[in-house]
Amino acid sequence: METTERVEHRTSRRSFLVKGAAVGGGTVAAGRLLSDASPAFASGGLTKGDAAILRFLAAAELIETDLWRQYNELAGIQDSEVPGGSGNPAYTEAVAVLDEDMAQYIHDNTDDEISHARFINAYLRAHGAQTVNLDKFRTLPSSKATGAQQIGRLTNLMQLTVNTSFWTRYRSDSLNPDFGDTLPQAIPDLATGQHPAIPRTDADLAPPDHLQSIANTAGFHFAWVEQGGTSLYAALAQRVTHSEVLRILLSIGGSEIMHFQTWQDKAGNAPPLTDPTTGLTFPDLNADGELTQTNLIMPEPTIFLNRKFPIVSIIRPTQTKGAAMGTVKAFTGDGLFIGQSKKFFAVLTRLARAADAARHGS
Ligand SMILES: [Fe+2]
Ligand SMILES: [Fe+2]
Numbered sequence: 001m002e003t004t005e006r007v008e009h010r011t012s013r014r015s016f017l018v019k020g021a022a023v024g025g026g027t028v029a030a031g032r033l034l035s036d037a038s039p040a041f042a043s044g045g046l047t048k049g050d051a052a053i054l055r056f057l058a059a060a061e062l063i064e065t066d067l068w069r070q071y072n073e074l075a076g077i078q079d080s081e082v083p084g085g086s087g088n089p090a091y092t093e094a095v096a097v098l099d100e101d102m103a104q105y106i107h108d109n110t111d112d113e114i115s116h117a118r119f120i121n122a123y124l125r126a127h128g129a130q131t132v133n134l135d136k137f138r139t140l141p142s143s144k145a146t147g148a149q150q151i152g153r154l155t156n157l158m159q160l161t162v163n164t165s166f167w168t169r170y171r172s173d174s175l176n177p178d179f180g181d182t183l184p185q186a187i188p189d190l191a192t193g194q195h196p197a198i199p200r201t202d203a204d205l206a207p208p209d210h211l212q213s214i215a216n217t218a219g220f221h222f223a224w225v226e227q228g229g230t231s232l233y234a235a236l237a238q239r240v241t242h243s244e245v246l247r248i249l250l251s252i253g254g255s256e257i258m259h260f261q262t263w264q265d266k267a268g269n270a271p272p273l274t275d276p277t278t279g280l281t282f283p284d285l286n287a288d289g290e291l292t293q294t295n296l297i298m299p300e301p302t303i304f305l306n307r308k309f310p311i312v313s314i315i316r317p318t319q320t321k322g323a324a325m326g327t328v329k330a331f332t333g334d335g336l337f338i339g340q341s342k343k344f345f346a347v348l349t350r351l352a353r354a355a356d357a358a359r360h361g362s
Contacts, residue, residue: 049358050245051129053236054120056324056355057249058132059348060232061117063331064225066138066154068110071218074147074198076106082114088147090205091198094215098269105266109222109259116252123248132351137344145199154344155336159194162187162220162334166227167264168291169316173300177317179307186292187220189280194335197221213275216282220270221334223263228330229256234315235323239358257315261297268294324352 046054072078073085075095095102121131138152167186175181185191196204197218205211233253240246272284285292290300301311328348331337337344 045127046124046129046245047241047358047362049239049360049362050241051124051127052351052354052358053240053324054124054245054248055130055132056351057233057236057252058117058120058124059134059351060229060327061113061120062132062134063154063336064229065110065113065117067157067225067336068106068113070143070148070153070155070157070198071106071222072110073149074143074145075103075215075218076110077103079107082107082110084149084151086147088145088199088205090211091145091147091215094208094211095218097212097215097271098219098266102266105262106222109226112255112259116255119252120248134344134347137340137347139341140339143198144201145204146202148198154340156338156340157198157218157221157336158196158200159338160190160197160217160221160335161192161194162190162197162217162224163330164188164190164220164224166224167220167267167285170227170264170299171291171293171296173302173311176303178319179303184291186285187282189282190217190220193280194338195278195280207276209273210275210277212271212273213278213280213282216267216270216273217280219263219267223260223267224334226256226260226263228327229253230260230315231317232256232323232327234318235320235326236355238318238320239360241361265297268297322356324355325349328352 045051069082069084072082074088075092076082076087078085078087092103095106099105124131134154138154140153140156142148142150142153143158144150164186165183169175169177169183172181172183175183177183195217196214199205199211199214204214230253233249233256237246237249237253240249268285270282272282274281285294290296299313299315301313302316303309304312304314304316332345
């Protein structure tokens with residue numbers, strides 16, 4: 001039996017995104033979908049905790065989608081899968097210095113985020129749970145550079161402060177933020193001040209090293225975004241109740257890991273330079289030993305759980321306590337929400353607190 005809702009999902013995921021999901025409880029359609037759901041849910045809906053975790057993840061995925069769409073409009077591939085924008089040739093070329101396939105990867109990462117947000121909201125709806133729609137917060141300005149759509153955005157990619165400690169975190173064999181350790185920055189300049197990761201106007205397209213520094217910033221930001229998703233899914237998975245919800249978190253989380261792995265490989269190709277306009281410096285990461293060496297992209301074994309155990313190659317951090325609020329703080333610290341309303345922060349904080357209150361079994 002096919003509901004109208006299912007037909008819509010299969011044939012037009014873009015219209016779903018444009019319309020967004022209505023914030024509201026289950027409907028008759030949701031009840032009918034339940035009969036198609038897995039046996040785990042045959043007798044009822046999601047636990048309160050599972051719904052809260054999925055809702056926070058839906059919000060995080062909508063935020064990821066918004067920022068990736070901006071990258072795709074300017075430096076990706078604009079097509080029916082990821083529509084919007086018309087490309088900025090000079091910026092696209094500067095991003096391609098990191099890898100000639102960058103446009104394809106940007107497109108595919110964007111497509112993946114669209115699918116993550118859409119799936120999680122559809123799953124919530126199918127179980128009669130409230131979904132997440134952030135459309136009313138799409139108020140931030142677009143880049144004025146050639147190629148960008150002029151529409152309201154959830155995120156700001158023009159004033160970023162990128163924490164590049166993830167780079168050394170995955171190369172250290174003795175430190176782990178879950179033990180309270182602080183890892184050094186790979187690109188110290190990116191971790192302070194405010195830097196555009198996309199051209200703000202066509203004035204940013206020259207001189208060449210200024211544009212390349214914007215493209216390099218994007219390269220490290222791509223990896224930063226996806227290392228965050230990598231940790232977030234692993235952290236929240238520890239507190240879900242139903243095995244099917246665990247399956248969702250492990251399966252989507254794994255795709256975040258694949259993104260991160262790709263991007264940290266590409267970021268290592270960012271040419272060392274100093275931006276003649278801003279002074280932002282990308283140092284030679286291969287000049288200073290293993291903690292920044294670019295080809296060490298496999299997670300170096302490090303301490304995990306207890307120092308009495310041998311070091312092990314793992315995702316880190318994965319500490320679950322406060323993981324959702326930690327993500328909101330990280331997004332905020334990154335500058336992604338500069339210009340957002342108090343109401344936006346209130347909604348996001350409420351979703352994060354509810355997710356962090358979730359416990360396995362409740
Ligand atoms: Fe995602
Ligand atoms: Fe992601």
